[in-house]
Each structure stands twice: as C-alpha cells, then as structure tokens.
Amino acid sequence: MAAQEPAESASDEESQSFDVVFVGARVIDPETGLDAVRDVGVTGDRIAAVSASPLGSRLGEGGVLIDGRGKVLAPGFVDLHAHGQSAEANEYQVRDGVTTALELEWGYPAVGAWLEARRGRSRVHYGASASHGMLRSLLTPxxxxxxxxxxxxxxxxxxxxxxxxxxxxxxxxxxxxxxxxQQFAELAEILDHGLAEGALGIGMAHQYFPGATRAEILSVFELAAARSAPIFTHVRSMGVDAIQEVLANAAVTGAPLHIVHLNSSSMDDLPTTLRLIGHAQRRGLDVTTEAYPYTAGSTGLQSAIFDPGWQQRLGIDYGDLQWQDTGERLTAESFERYRAEGGTVILHFMREEMIELAMATPFVIVASDGMPFAPGAHPRSAGTFSRVLGRYVRERGVLTLADAIARMSYHPARRLEAIAPQMRRKGRVQVGADADLVLFDPDTVIDTATFEEGLAFSRGIEQVLVAGELVVRDGATQEVFPGRPVRSRYADAAGD
Incomplete structure (x- = not known):
C-alpha cells in the first residue's frame, strides 16, 4: 500500500466506471494520514479511486451513488475479539461498522472445518486462531x-x-x-496443524484452564516463535504478575504476543500493565494489546474465574453479577443454582477511570470481546465501536476521531499482516485496498445497547460495505453475505 496519498493514477483514469461512488465524504485513511473531503469509487471488491475531483458522473449502469456530505468515510472496523459468529451476531456487528470479526482469544479446535462451514453464510470477513485450550484436551488424562x-x-x-x-x-x-x-512436542504438532488449516495464531485463554503449567505455556510460546505466529492470550489471572508471565515468555522466545482485554485483566492495575507493555514495545518486542469501552465484563459462571475466592480476587460480591438471560442481580442462592446449571453472567467490576485511561492510550487497540448472540448479551456485542466514537471521541474528547478510527481498523489489521498478508489490504482507504468501508455521522453515532435492556443496533452507522457489497444501506441491514475467510499464510488459500 502507498505510504502517502496517491495522485490520480491509471486505476483512476477517466474511462473507468464504478459500482459504488461515495460523494463528498470526509475521508480518513489512518495509514497515509489523509483527512479531507474526497469522492471514493469502488469497483468490484476494491477501492478504485480516491479523488479530490468529482466521480459521480462515472458511476456505472446499476451502480450506487451515496451522498457522503457531512459524514465520515473510514475503513471498516476490524474486531480481533468477537465470540459471536452467528448470523444474528454478525448483524449487530455490521450495524456497529464492523467488516471483519475474528475469534482469536479462545480460537477453535478445527479451524479448517469451521472456515468451510462459514463459507457463504457471513456478512463479515471471518477467521480464528487455533485453540490451545481445546486442543490440549486431546493430551490430558x-x-x-x-x-x-x-x-x-x-x-x-x-x-x-x-x-x-x-x-x-x-x-x-x-x-x-x-x-x-513428554507430550509438549505433540501439542506443538497439533497446534501447528491448526496453523496449516488457516489459523491466525494461537488462542491461549489459560485463566479458564488452570491446569496448564508454566512449562506448558512456555512450550506453546516456543512454537509460536518458531512459526512467527501471534499468541492471543487471556492471561492466567487478573493482575500484574500474569501480564509479566506472558511478557517474559515473549521476550525470551521472540513470539509475537497480543494480550486481550487489558482493562478487565488488569482492573486497577491498568496503569502498571500499560507501563509494562509500553516498555516492551520500546524495547522492540512484538507485543500489542486491546480494550473494550465498558466497565463490566462477561463470561461463563461455571468457569474457573468463579472458583472459591472469586470475591476477594475480583473485589466484588454476588450483587455485582448479572444473569444474562434474565437481567437479574445474583444472590448467594441464585449464584449456586446458576453455576451448577451453567450459563453466562455479566460482571460489574471495573472503574470508569480505567476505561478512560485505556481509551486515551494510543497503542491500545479497540476490540469488543463480543459474546455469542443472546438478546440480553453484554452491550459490547452490539455497540463497542459506536460507543468509542460517540462517548469517548465526541462527548468526552478522550481521543481524536482519527486516532479512534486507526485503533479500530488500521492497527488491528497491522497486528495480523505478518500471519495473514491479505490484511495489508484492510484498514485503509486507498486505491487497491479492499472495499471494506463504513460511512457514519460523527454528530449522531452512538451505542444504544444497555445492560438493562439488552442488545440494540447502534445509531449513526449509515452505510457499510464488505468486499464491495452494501451490507448496511441507509441504516438498514441487507440480506447479503459477502464475508470471506481470513487465513494464515501457512494455509493453501487457493480460490479465495
């Protein structure tokens, strides 16, 4: 991709017609720094022109002309942490401006089979890591x-x-x-097979499988280093020591590392963990992190997080837990009943000051940690990206609009470029980039999903293109499924 805004080129010659033309939008391209009013022409699944001159007269027969005046045209948002992969979950994602939604924290144990099953069924681009937590089970007693x-x-x-x-x-x-x-080598072979099927790295959510020893974790880092495959980790516990464990492993092995939801994994230790990651980056370590813009988390109540002592570890009690399916706050009795039954809980346990700090830190990527679809699911499943634009950019001025867009599109794409070269065409508004685009109203964009009322579509996201197709048109979802698999460079991607 070009390092600066290109001049009119052969791809923008007068004879070319376009399938979609955005007219007069404020175009923000994070890589080049472009922030100016432009027309943008799309042909097929690629951006064909970004022009200071009008392009509307070159709209092809049957093409779509979109008035972008007063609106912002940005690269479609790339969500590195999306557990919701169903059609229902995808609809909330595209209505929040997301064009690529990836399951990287947990990952999947049969990535090739999952990618094939998704073909032709997704509104957004999709991909997954190889699941350490699930694949290790094949070697446990x-x-x-x-x-x-x-x-x-x-x-x-x-x-x-x-x-x-x-x-x-x-x-x-x-x-x-x-x-x-003695089976660490076989575990490495199993995970390596996942990379060959197209996995985008290794998902390591080891707070959920506390049987994993530090030696086992180190052995997985050694494989990741050998393959230059990123590890996406939900660290072993909440606090500084767990962050230090994975940073140390990355430093001594050279493995690429991405630490998920640093806000919830750090709680009030966030200033310290941000310092640790900042130092690691300045020392040249390939380490990135992410956060979501809410003060509550969500997970399975039957998980190891709620093993005895959870109140002390998390600094909360039963009333700070909200049952996803009913919205009720828990008591000692309902906690025990629901934990035996299994299901999803929302944890109200973070302070707003820590969320603002994460949003104000330039190297923190925005990712949703969106949950599998349920009507009462955590609102981050529907509103993460609009919430950043509305609450933290427009209302509070915690970060600039250009910075927010970069951290929701370009920076997550960059995180994946080494393992998935196709990501070099995402997170940009440039000639030759993928036509994954979002047009939104900066004066009205906001999340509307709440903890009390459940999921709801974000407001102000007007048009969304995925691979050149309008999946959201004039604020309404379209019944098209243009999403394509995002695969690692180790996979045979013939035909994609």
Missing part, C-alpha cells in the same frame, strides 16, 4: 483415551452457527489437568 471421538466432535460442532460454548463444554473436564511434559 481424562480425554486422551477418547481422542478420536473428541476430534470428530470438533468437526461436527464446527457446523454450529455459534460453536464456542459447545466446544468448551466438550472439553471442560480437561481444564484442571496438566499436559504431561
């Missing part, structure tokens, strides 16, 4: 003897619309067990 059956279930579950919870349930009994050291 409780499941090793059932390996063939477990692997077959991985393929079968990959066909579900939102498979994460089913995957987790299938291997939950292994979470408290260690992989024997």
């Amino acid at each position: 409780s499941l090793a003897a059932q390996r063939d059956e477990v692997e077959a279930s991985f393929v079968e579950v990959s066909r579900e619309s939102d498979p994460l919870r089913s995957f987790q349930g299938a291997v939950a009994e292994s979470f408290y067990e260690a992989v024997p050291p």
